[in-house]
Amino acid sequence: MKTSNSIAVGLDVLDIRVEIASDCSLIIYVNAEKAGVANANELIRQLTKNVVDEPPFWLREYIPSYNSLLLEFDLDSTDHIAVKRYCNELINRATEFNKTDACDVILDQNIRLSAYPRKANMHRIPVCYELSSLDSDLGKVAMSKNLTEDVIVKLHCSVRYQVYATGFLPGFAYLGELPFELSQPRLDSPRLKVPAGAVAIADQQTAIYPLESPGGWHILGFTPISLLSDELGIEPLLRAGDSVEFYPITKAAYLGWPAPHCKKISLQSAGDLTS
Amino acid sequence: MRVLSSGLYARFTDHGRIGHQHKGFTQSGASDTNSHNLANAILGKALNSPTIEILFGGFMVTATEDIVIAVTGAEASIKLDNSPQSINTAFCVLKGQTLEIGYPSLGARNYIACHKDYDIAYFLDSCCMVARERINAMGQTSAGLQFNEIVKYRKVGDGELSKVAVNNICNMTEQVVDQERKINPLLLTKLANEYIIRVVLGYQHNLFDHKMKALFFNQRFVVSEDVDSMGMRLEGKSIGQKSVRMYSEGIVNGAIQITPNGLPIIMLGERQTIGGYPKVGSVISIDLPELGQCRPGSYIRFEECDMLTARQLWLLRQRGMKNVVARNSVATNNGVATNKGVATNKGLTTNTKRMNNGE
Numbered sequence: 155m156k157t158s159n160s161i162a163v164g165l166d167v168l169d170i171r172v173e174i175a176s177d178c179s180l181i182i183y184v185n186a187e188k189a190g191v192a193n194a195n196e197l198i199r200q201l202t203k204n205v206v207d208e209p210p211f212w213l214r215e216y217i218p219s220y221n222s223l224l225l226e227f228d229l230d231s232t233d234h235i236a237v238k239r240y241c242n243e244l245i246n247r248a249t250e251f252n253k254t255d256a257c258d259v260i261l262d263q264n265i266r267l268s269a270y271p272r273k274a275n276m277h278r279i280p281v282c283y284e285l286s287s288l289d290s291d292l293g294k295v296a297m298s299k300n301l302t303e304d305v306i307v308k309l310h311c312s313v314r315y316q317v318y319a320t321g322f323l324p325g326f327a328y329l330g331e332l333p334f335e336l337s338q339p340r341l342d343s344p345r346l347k348v349p350a351g352a353v354a355i356a357d358q359q360t361a362i363y364p365l366e367s368p369g370g371w372h373i374l375g376f377t378p379i380s381l382l383s384d385e386l387g388i389e390p391l392l393r394a395g396d397s398v399e400f401y402p403i404t405k406a407a408y409l410g411w412p413a414p415h416c417k418k419i420s421l422q423s424a425g426d427l428t429s
Numbered sequence: 430m431r432v433l434s435s436g437l438y439a440r441f442t443d444h445g446r447i448g449h450q451h452k453g454f455t456q457s458g459a460s461d462t463n464s465h466n467l468a469n470a471i472l473g474k475a476l477n478s479p480t481i482e483i484l485f486g487g488f489m490v491t492a493t494e495d496i497v498i499a500v501t502g503a504e505a506s507i508k509l510d511n512s513p514q515s516i517n518t519a520f521c522v523l524k525g526q527t528l529e530i531g532y533p534s535l536g537a538r539n540y541i542a543c544h545k546d547y548d549i550a551y552f553l554d555s556c557c558m559v560a561r562e563r564i565n566a567m568g569q570t571s572a573g574l575q576f577n578e579i580v581k582y583r584k585v586g587d588g589e590l591s592k593v594a595v596n597n598i599c600n601m602t603e604q605v606v607d608q609e610r611k612i613n614p615l616l617l618t619k620l621a622n623e624y625i626i627r628v629v630l631g632y633q634h635n636l637f638d639h640k641m642k643a644l645f646f647n648q649r650f651v652v653s654e655d656v657d658s659m660g661m662r663l664e665g666k667s668i669g670q671k672s673v674r675m676y677s678e679g680i681v682n683g684a685i686q687i688t689p690n691g692l693p694i695i696m697l698g699e700r701q702t703i704g705g706y707p708k709v710g711s712v713i714s715i716d717l718p719e720l721g722q723c724r725p726g727s728y729i730r731f732e733e734c735d736m737l738t739a740r741q742l743w744l745l746r747q748r749g750m751k752n753v754v755a756r757n758s759v760a761t762n763n764g765v766a767t768n769k770g771v772a773t774n775k776g777l778t779t780n781t782k783r784m785n786n787g788e
Contacts (some may be wrong), residue, residue: 174631176711177739178682181632186676202451215450217679219703224679228713229743234736319677321703324453324562329678367561388553390452 158406170197170249178214179226180237182245186221191330194221195318199395200248210240218277218394219319220328274395276314279362281400282408283307283375289349291341291372299335307402309333310353310374316361316395324379327392332358344370347350351376353400364390375402378411432578433527436487440573442540444477445749450702456682457557458698460658460721461538461616463746464502467554468542470750471499471519471612471621473758479549479556481574483532483543485724486532492522492580497544503536503722504620517612519544519757534554536620536722545582559699616749620717622727623649626716627734628685632678632708635673637687644668645709645731650693652727658699661720667691677705682711683720686733695720713739 169185182201186194202218205225215226227237230296283292283303296303315329332355340356345368352363354371363369364381381391392398403411432439442465445458459465459482466476481488486505499519500507507514508529511745514520522528549556574580595649639647650663670691680686686706695712696704697720712720713734723729 174629174710174736175679176683177629177713177734177736177743179681179711181679191676214447215679216704217450219678220676222678224681226681229740230747233740319703320451321453321677321679326453328482346729348616365562388449388452390456394659 170245172238172245174234175224176226177234178229179224180234180241182223182225182241184221191220191318192316195316195394197248198223202394204244204248217321219285219321227247261283274397275393277392277396277398278351279377279379279398279400280403280407280411281311281375281377282403282405283310284405285376285408289345289352289373290375291354292374295336295338295355295372295374306336306374308392309336310355310360310404311400315393315398317394318359318392319413320392320394323363323365323367324388324394325390327361327381327390327396327398329360329398330358331393332360334358340370340387341372344368348373349376351378353377362392376408378403378408390409430490430492430522430528430578430580432574432576433489433491434487435574435578436483436485436530438484438573439488440482440558441479441547441549441556442482443479443556443678445507445557445698449553450679452697453702454553454562455559455665455699455702457555457559457658459540460698461540461618461705461718462721463616463715463718464538464721465540465542466537466750467517467612467616467618467751467753468501468540470616471501471517471751471757471758472497472544473754474542476750476754478542479547481547481580483530483539483541485537485753486530486539487532489527490580491527492524495523496582497521498528499542500530500539501542502618503533505533505536505539506531517617534623536618536709537724538721548581548583566618603653611635612753613749614751616746618722620722623730624719624723625730625732626717626719627713627739628710628731629713629734629736629739630710632684632710633673633675634709636673636707637668637709641668642709645693646733648730650729650731652723652725653680654725656723658697660697660700661723662688663693663695665692668693671707673707675705675707677703680704680708681711683714683717684708685710685712686749697721713742715739715742 169188171183173181173183175181184194184197198218198221201223202216202223203212205216205223212227213225214228215224217224225237225241227234292306294305296306299306310333313331313333315326315331318330319328320326336355337358338355347366347370348363348369350363350366352373353375354361354363354369354373356371359369364378364382382389442459444462445456446454447456450456459480465480465482468480469476469478482709489659497519499517500514504516507516508531509520509522510526533539552558616714644666645668650665653662653664655662668687668691670687670689680696680700682696682698684700686694686696686704686708688694690708693709700731
């Protein structure tokens with residue numbers, strides 16, 4: 155039964171490394187070149203879940219990302235040798251299907267991941283692609299790709315994205331993978347101000363700016379919803395493992411969207427755009 | 430106290446937000462954590478109690494009631510109604526007296542701890558405000574202390590010093606103060622024009638060959654103008670760069686990124702939580718405070734250190750600091766009920782709880 159729930163990800167144990175990050179942190183890397191970033195990320199999410207479910211007493215911080223998991227420990231409580239042992243156990247636990255099923259071991263030496271029951275959410279996020287006059291690169295992207303704006307929008311909405319990592323800013327989620335046709339490098343010179351709610355693309359990724367910030371991504375549209383979902387503005391809407399789909403809304407719908415329940419983030423950009 | 434001048438930048442600080450980086454909230458916290466801790470330790474307070482962090486002096490306040498304070502950090506003149514006061518000792522500021530911190534001759538930041546708890550807003554268990562987050566849920570702004578602002582104190586409770594104790598401290602002669610409160614030099618953040626910063630190799634250090642590492646460890650870098658609470662860009666001879674495609678990953682405090690031009694950037698308290706430049710290693714915990722005292726033009730040399738030595742050095746200093754807290758909470762204990770035990774453990778337990786809810 156375990157086997158039927160597991161997925162072979164094209165990795166073996168040697169493809170997972172534990173490295174020093176600082177005198178009080180270690181980082182676990184999964185070889186993404188070999189397995190593909192989606193599989194590597196799947197494994198990272200499983201490792202993270204195991205850490206979060208039973209956080210060790212020394213844990214100060216954990217930062218999961220695409221193919222890595224950083225664990226920071228309290229120097230007063232433990233040392234890196236003990237934490238490294240913990241990491242190895244963590245890895246063994248997440249990949250134990252390899253050992254329990256003899257058949258698989260013979261068939262392939264791959265690590266198998268359990269399809270663990272996680273509370274991954276699916277988000278459908280409204281995006282207004284029509285505010286192109288201000289702060290939007292939709293026109294430029296269309297031009298450089300030799301496609302119409304409509305096609306760009308359709309492509310951007312055609313994919314169910316995975317949240318690979320969160321960070322940079324509170325609520326900022328790195329979503330992948332962008333359709334190949336849309337992929338392009340970052341802006342040569344980053345914008346000093348990207349408005350909150352901007353939906354943007356860069357490389358193979360897309361993301362939403364939760365707050366006004368500098369940024370070098372190409373802006374395609376704007377969403378009226380808030381990315382910090384709780385009242386205090388602490389809990390991010392998008393979490394690693396969640397999936398996201400975008401759908402287009404009209405300018406009128408964008409401007410008439412009910413105010414987000416998170417009060418802190420003023421939708422300043424919306425006001426600016428009307429004028 | 431009423432702020433008469435906040436100088437270049439003065440703000441409240443503590444150890445920062447712990448346990449929220451997986452959500453993208455940066456850590457923040459005092460740039461020179463050690464001086465921050467020491468200021469609290471001298472008053473026998475929990476090390477994570479908020480202090481005022483002053484960048485490059487020019488700070489002046491008038492007391493609105495009798496308080497006992499301690500100033501630590503950079504080598505700067507500390508004057509109480511124009512009479513000089515010593516650094517790293519507790520002294521009284523009576524109602525109406527004016528405290529002035531001058532421009533430091535060495536170092537960059539000073540810290541003021543007060544026996545009373547400053548009445549300020551908290552976000553994510555910390556009083557630190559991060560400019561780029563712009564979250565004003567608690568009515569906080571990141572502008573720091575402003576002219577004419579009145580800093581209030583929390584009402585009498587735990588951590589409150591009685592009038593008797595205030596008088597006791599005020600009546601202590603300089604000698605008594607010196608004898609009872611001399612600080613072990615090991616507990617002070619070193620102040621210098623040239624710092625030796627110890628580094629553990631880590632992250633992608635294998636990408637950097639012997640020649641590059643030799644260049645890294647055998648030169649004197651200069652702190653550039655491009656330095657703030659997020660990071661510190663160094664100037665010097667390029668160590669060379671290999672183009673590498675890597676995924677963004679978690680960045681720790683003190684991580685040393687090598688940018689495409691082959692020069693280091695040391696990531697500091699308000700760094701972004703993840704990023705994608707290759708890193709050669711990280712500054713060890715005990716040397717991080719010194720980076721908070723660097724200023725543009727300071728020199729930095731890197732020296733390799735191993736993990737266990739780094740931890741030993743850290744534990745030695747932590748133990749010393751705890752002794753100072755214990756000694757001083759007893760010395761001024763006429764009515765002081767410090768909540769140090771509770772507070773030092775608190776961070777960890779609430780942390781664990783939060784982790785259970787998180788993700």
